[in-house]
């Protein structure tokens with residue numbers, strides 16, 4: 001049965017961990033969906049892992065839509081959530097509505113994800129939700145603010161910063177978000193937030209007490225040139241692909257491939 005936002009809420013209520021992974025194209029989306037994840041996230045990390053940008057800042061709404069359409073074609077069961085890219089939603093609720101509407105109408109995704117929780121954003125989330133667009137929040141380390149944060153550093157380490165993240169998460173829940181990503185914050189802060197909220201928290205580098213976990217799939221598969229400290233390698237695709245390409249190259253150069261008839 002297809003995953004819905006209601007089912008994710010039940011997962012939290014029943015203590016069943018939610019599994020989420022990112023995807024940026026049809027083939028990857030099909031494989032991870034068939035492997036049984038609950039959420040396929042078209043994360044704007046695709047800017048770095050699929051498009052070669054240095055940060056997530058340059059990726060455009062058009063590029064996100066292009067990738068989200070391909071992902072959506074590969075997914076049958078999981079809930080497809082698509083990130084709204086930097087500066088496609090911060091200006092006004094109307095701008096966010098336009099961008100999120102395109103993600104649902106043109107790409108067929110079921111929900112959007114926005115970073116941050118400052119007061120104006122809670123208003124935007126509320127507007128989207130009232131229009132029938134499910135929204136996932138994202139607090140803690142918000143990569144679209146990397147220039148302001150001075151790098152991909154753990155957030156919420158000081159009492160003030162922890163308080164800010166807690167109040168952002170509460171504001172997002174009050175605005176109607178159906179789940180919140182907690183990125184790179186201390187595990188005990190993530191636990192506090194998870195206990196306070198009735199919507200699920202999905203952790204990435206936020207310890208084991210969240211209601212679910214998400215990773216950038218390139219990090220899990222060993223496809224990224226660089227992995228964040230909290231990622232775990234479950235495969236070594238960079239090495240495997242290199243080896244396969246070298247073997248193919250050698251066989252072509254030595255006239256072993258294709259085999260003679």
Ligand code: KIV
Pocket residue numbers: 022041042043044045046083138181204214215216
């Ligand atoms: O862009 C992304 O891949 C994300 C995840 C790390 C949650 O936002």
